[in-house]
Amino acid sequence: MINLTINGKEYSVEAPAGMPLLWVIREQCELTGTKFGCGIAQCGACTVHVDGKPIRSCITPATSVEGKNITTIEGIAPDENTLHIVQQAWIEEQTPQCGYCQSGQIMSAVALLNENPAPSDEEIEQAMSGNICRCGMYGRIKSAIKRASAALQASTSNPQLQ
Amino acid sequence: MKKWTRRAFIGTGILASGALVIGVAIRPGNRSSKVAGLIAEEGETVMNIWLKISPDNTVTVIIPHAEMGQGVHTTLAMMLADELDADWSKVKFMEAPADKEYANYVVAKGFIAGNKTFPKFLEETIDGVFLTAVKTMNFQITGGSASVRFTGQQGMRIAGAAAKAMLLQAAADTWKVPVEELKAEKSTISHTASNQTATYAELAPAAAKVKAPKQPKLKSRDEFTLMGTSPARLDIPAKVTGQAKFGMDVIVPNMKYASIKAAPVFGAKVKSVDTSIPSDSEGVLKVLNLENAVAVIAEGYWQAKSTLDRLAIKFESTENDGKSQEDIFNGYRLAMDKALEEESLSEHYQSGDAHSALSRAETVVEAEYQLPFLAHATMEPMNCTAWVHNGKCEIWCGSQNPLGVKAAVAELLDISLDQVTVHNQLLGGGFGRRSETDVIIQAVAIAKEVDFPVKLIWSREEDTQHDVYREATISRMKAGLDQSGNPVAYSHQFLFKHHPPEAADLPYAVPNQLIQFTSPSSFVPWGNWRSVDHSVHGFLTESFIDELAFAAKKDPLAFRKSLTQDKPRFQKVLDLIQEKSDWDSPLPANWGRGIAIAQSFGSIVAEVAEVEVNVEGKVKVHRVVCVADPGFAIHPDGFSAQMESGIIYGLAAAMTGEISIENGAVTQSNFHDYQVTRMNEAPKIETYIINSGNPPGGAGEPSTPVIAPAVTNAIFNATGVRIRRLPISKTDLRVSIRQTT
Numbered sequence: 052m053i054n055l056t057i058n059g060k061e062y063s064v065e066a067p068a069g070m071p072l073l074w075v076i077r078e079q080c081e082l083t084g085t086k087f088g089c090g091i092a093q094c095g096a097c098t099v100h101v102d103g104k105p106i107r108s109c110i111t112p113a114t115s116v117e118g119k120n121i122t123t124i125e126g127i128a129p130d131e132n133t134l135h136i137v138q139q140a141w142i143e144e145q146t147p148q149c150g151y152c153q154s155g156q157i158m159s160a161v162a163l164l165n166e167n168p169a170p171s172d173e174e175i176e177q178a179m180s181g182n183i184c185r186c187g188m189y190g191r192i193k194s195a196i197k198r199a200s201a202a203l204q205a206s207t208s209n210p211q212l213q
Numbered sequence: 214m215k216k217w218t219r220r221a222f223i224g225t226g227i228l229a230s231g232a233l234v235i236g237v238a239i240r241p242g243n244r245s246s247k248v249a250g251l252i253a254e255e256g257e258t259v260m261n262i263w264l265k266i267s268p269d270n271t272v273t274v275i276i277p278h279a280e281m282g283q284g285v286h287t288t289l290a291m292m293l294a295d296e297l298d299a300d301w302s303k304v305k306f307m308e309a310p311a312d313k314e315y316a317n318y319v320v321a322k323g324f325i326a327g328n329k330t331f332p333k334f335l336e337e338t339i340d341g342v343f344l345t346a347v348k349t350m351n352f353q354i355t356g357g358s359a360s361v362r363f364t365g366q367q368g369m370r371i372a373g374a375a376a377k378a379m380l381l382q383a384a385a386d387t388w389k390v391p392v393e394e395l396k397a398e399k400s401t402i403s404h405t406a407s408n409q410t411a412t413y414a415e416l417a418p419a420a421a422k423v424k425a426p427k428q429p430k431l432k433s434r435d436e437f438t439l440m441g442t443s444p445a446r447l448d449i450p451a452k453v454t455g456q457a458k459f460g461m462d463v464i465v466p467n468m469k470y471a472s473i474k475a476a477p478v479f480g481a482k483v484k485s486v487d488t489s490i491p492s493d494s495e496g497v498l499k500v501l502n503l504e505n506a507v508a509v510i511a512e513g514y515w516q517a518k519s520t521l522d523r524l525a526i527k528f529e530s531t532e533n534d535g536k537s538q539e540d541i542f543n544g545y546r547l548a549m550d551k552a553l554e555e556e557s558l559s560e561h562y563q564s565g566d567a568h569s570a571l572s573r574a575e576t577v578v579e580a581e582y583q584l585p586f587l588a589h590a591t592m593e594p595m596n597c598t599a600w601v602h603n604g605k606c607e608i609w610c611g612s613q614n615p616l617g618v619k620a621a622v623a624e625l626l627d628i629s630l631d632q633v634t635v636h637n638q639l640l641g642g643g644f645g646r647r648s649e650t651d652v653i654i655q656a657v658a659i660a661k662e663v664d665f666p667v668k669l670i671w672s673r674e675e676d677t678q679h680d681v682y683r684e685a686t687i688s689r690m691k692a693g694l695d696q697s698g699n700p701v702a703y704s705h706q707f708l709f710k711h712h713p714p715e716a717a718d719l720p721y722a723v724p725n726q727l728i729q730f731t732s733p734s735s736f737v738p739w740g741n742w743r744s745v746d747h748s749v750h751g752f753l754t755e756s757f758i759d760e761l762a763f764a765a766k767k768d769p770l771a772f773r774k775s776l777t778q779d780k781p782r783f784q785k786v787l788d789l790i791q792e793k794s795d796w797d798s799p800l801p802a803n804w805g806r807g808i809a810i811a812q813s814f815g816s817i818v819a820e821v822a823e824v825e826v827n828v829e830g831k832v833k834v835h836r837v838v839c840v841a842d843p844g845f846a847i848h849p850d851g852f853s854a855q856m857e858s859g860i861i862y863g864l865a866a867a868m869t870g871e872i873s874i875e876n877g878a879v880t881q882s883n884f885h886d887y888q889v890t891r892m893n894e895a896p897k898i899e900t901y902i903i904n905s906g907n908p909p910g911g912a913g914e915p916s917t918p919v920i921a922p923a924v925t926n927a928i929f930n931a932t933g934v935r936i937r938r939l940p941i942s943k944t945d946l947r948v949s950i951r952q953t954t
């Protein structure tokens with residue numbers, strides 16, 4: 052039995068030793084927003100946050116993150132009726148095509164902006180190059196990150212928006 | 214045979230409930246009530262197979278195509294809603310159930326007739342022919358960039374206009390006023406003189422009794438209110454919250470998971486495997502020998518996969534076991550030599566006398582090109598959930614061809630079509646891969662061995678090594694120029710001809726052409742790969758024309774212009790790209806520009822790539838300017854997104870895309886060795902659209918064929934090295950840079 056905290060909720064699940072976090076999240080916890088793309092940390096589709104840091108859940112044993120705060124795409128919005136600034140920017144830029152990679156892209160982008168609220172183009176490329184988008188929406192992903200970054204600046208410089 | 218009439222195409226019927234159905238009869242015989250049962254809920258009026266109106270005045274558009282990221286649901290809904298004058302804020306969509314009533318009659322018509330318009334008196338006959346074709350092919354596919362061109366133009370718009378005409382008539386009858394005095398706007402009909410208004414929902418029951426118009430009047434372009442604008446796509450919000458459900462995400466009660474390993478060499482059989490459940494495995498329920506593959510069913514994918522990886526499986530040997538990529542290419546060359554010698558090449562196109570014109574030419578340019586196999590590598594690995602129970606089968610998958618899925622499953626299980634239900638899901642990328650049914654067949658073969666639903670998930674390794682591939686090919690091209698550098702002869706021998714049939718055509722005005730092909734056997738399975746034959750011929754034709762421009766000492770863009778003077782659309786596209794790409798401005802040392810243009814799926818697309826080749830020989834594509842004439846872009850932003858997508862997809866293939874065969878099997882296995890373009894390698898893309906007024910062309914594919922040649926032509930411009938073998942990464946460009954600097 053392992054105990055995980057995902058999006059602030061406790062889950063106790065039966066999982067064989069070595070089972071990657073990805074499959075626990077998807078199959079046991081039924082949080083299917085986190086995707087399987089490659090299984091070998093090459094594509095970023097499975098990105099989630101552990102204590103705020105982006106990790107590839109496909110190669111992370113579930114047992115290694117017991118007691119830590121795990122956040123998935125389902126858990127980044129401030130509440131049910133409000134989207135995260137990054138999700139909002141994604142809609143405004145009409146970023147997704149098929150959408151399959153986008154949970155991972157958004158998780159990487161949120162982690163980047165938490166670290167660095169005003170990244171340069173190079174910094175965005177650096178942080179996002181581990182996330183493949185086979186629909187080729189890199190231009191829109193980049194624009195959406197910049198849009199989110201601008202929105203973030205505006206909200207931090209204007210306390211009323213916070 | 215029952216007479217096929219135009220009215221039957223729009224088709225009306227009144228159901229037992231009194232509800233109206235329009236457009237359902239895409240074949241003779243009214244099967245409307247069955248369709249209505251599939252989609253209508255309490256209190257809803259099924260207006261036709263493409264729309265229904267709910268009591269709250271919401272219009273739901275029913276779309277017979279899969280959403281794989283191309284925004285087709287939004288675009289098709291817009292086409293119908295515009296003709297209907299529906300309130301866009303209250304328009305929803307649902308994907309059509311996989312049922313024969315949705316067989317894509319109009320898609321088939323477009324495919325077979327090449328989107329030609331036929332004389333009126335022939336239409337009935339042609340409709341009859343297509344009808345048969347549709348029935349045979351079980352068409353409900355999403356591909357060939359056909360959704361907007363055929364379903365949209367010939368289905369959605371007509372359905373919307375027909376429904377509007379009926380609603381207007383119902384209002385006129387109810388209020389006893391002339392129909393001409395009525396105004397339809399935002400899902401409401403009003404009569405100013407008598408100050409009456411009614412919503413579509415209120416009028417729907419009366420409209421059900423109105424005779425459907427034979428040929429409803431469609432709007433002219435200046436009357437469009439939605440088409441040509443870019444409303445936010447309807448499918449996007451669920452894709453940023455993780456709520457969007459792909460085939461991979463399906464959860465069925467009591468479902469288990471399966472992992473599979475097919476014989477590495479195509480066509481090989483399992484020789485031996487121990488199908489008892491390994492004692493050290495956890496949660497494993499079954500090990501299955503499927504003859505050409507081994508599958509493990511377990512409580513979870515991980516348990517299934519890790520157990521499968523530990524099984525000792527032996528495969529039978531086949532005649533292909535020793536085959537390498539070089540063997541394949543050598544075999545192709547031999548086949549071409551032999552066909553030439555025996556004069557057994559098939560003719561694709563001929564005009565004048567290419568042989569004698571070549572022998573008289575001042576300059577002869579000759580080149581052999583080689584392209585590798587390519588995998589699709591959709592972001593979502595292949596998967597399918599199947600449940601076989603009580604003589605029935607239920608399928609959950611994301612398919613470009615749900616009716617094909619249905620037919621394949623019925624055949625495999627030897628049950629009737631009615632016993633198969635396909636729940637189509639969102640597709641995490643299609644690109645042609647998800648028009649196949651191989652994975653579905655496997656899932657059913659597994660599921661029929663157990664009495665619970667099973668989700669079969671392919672590993673990325675399986676996905677890479679058991680795809681259906683864009684073919685590897687070689688091509689031989691030859692052309693003659695006269696003294697002033699004008700091409701006077703063109704000969705091209707290529708391998709394999711799939712579709713569309715016109716892909717190998719030369720768009721340039723060259724007299725004396727001979728285009729031929731032969732199709733050697735290949736043991737590597739072939740499949741539709743984004744833009745299909747255009748992805749091959751775009752590279753061939755546009756590389757070779759660039760070679761001719763160089764031999765003729767002409768500017769590549771001007772050369773293309775001079776040879777397309779009979780094609781006004783090409784001229785306009787070339788003019789605009791010359792301007793937008795700053796074609797005539799200088800570039801730094803080791804930078805180059807390359808152009809390519811092609812017409813495919815009804816759209817003309819030109820691209821100019823700007824590349825830099827550094828001292829290490831590394832190619833960086835900085836910028837791609839894309840000019841497209843799709844006739845009319847229904848959703849311009851969605852169209853641009855498709856151009857961007859097709860460019861990156863084609864770029865990945867051009868730069869590093871290669872599937873190679875060693876010992877009869879695919880050597881690549883995952884994204885580390887089948888590399889695709891990432892953000893740091895992606896160029897800045899600018900798209901410009903020309904609405905020329907021609908019938909709408911495709912969006913999902915036409916930007917792919919030209920990116921590879923635009924880049925290799927740019928590399929030639931930068932370094933003087935002509936890349937005739939893809940992928941580009943195979944060519945060592947270091948030397949060229951040392952020479953030029």
Ligand code: FES
Nearest residue numbers: 088089090095109
């Ligand atoms: S699935 Fe984890 S990085 Fe690809």
Ligand code: FES
Nearest residue numbers: 150152184185186
């Ligand atoms: S949106 Fe399809 S893979 Fe990124």
